[in-house]
Amino acid sequence: NAGVTQTPKFQVLKTGQSMTLQCAQDMNHEYMSWYRQDPGMGLRLIHYSVGAGITDQGEVPNGYNVSRSTTEDFPLRLLSAAPSQTSVYFCASSYALAGGQETQYFGPGTRLLVL
């Protein structure tokens, strides 16, 4: 299994440009999420999905859109990039085991710089 993959690894955007950060997992996990990580702050949840066709907002959703048309893919769209969206973005997936146990699997991250 490749696990959770993210592309691109690094991206530079100009203010106002749009782009899509790709995330895919091959573990048939129901739950996927997007986080951003900024210096001095903990990871913050942007959007999450509990299955194909179901998405919801997290803590910091403004400026981002998501969709989940398949179990495998969960792309994050920046509609009009702003310097405040400069960050490292992580995608994660998980599923619930019997007894409530679960393991979070993280992608390698995408570093985004908005000029």
Next chain:
Amino acid sequence: KNEVEQSPQNLTAQEGEFITINCSYSVGISALHWLQQHPGGGIVSLFMLSSGKKKHGRLIATINIQEKHSSLHITASHPRDSAVYICAVKGFGGGSNYKLTFGKGTLLTVNP
């Protein structure tokens, strides 16, 4: 919103020392995760706890639900343990079943 506090923020140790990293949270939770992030960014899940204690190799994680506190211990620390250790908590019910709230992390440096 659950407030998750980790201490210390930074920790420097000599190889072989016993390490303790603490995590406190403000609101009752259904589960707590400990994660490890190495330089270069990759994040790996270490433990998920809802009660008691878990051990994996030299790592031990404990949780006290009544006191809203968890600890991560590393025995016989090694330079390869140098990383940021992150605590994350999950709430109860509805969307909280799926949302994690993270601490800011503890940067551990183990010197040879």
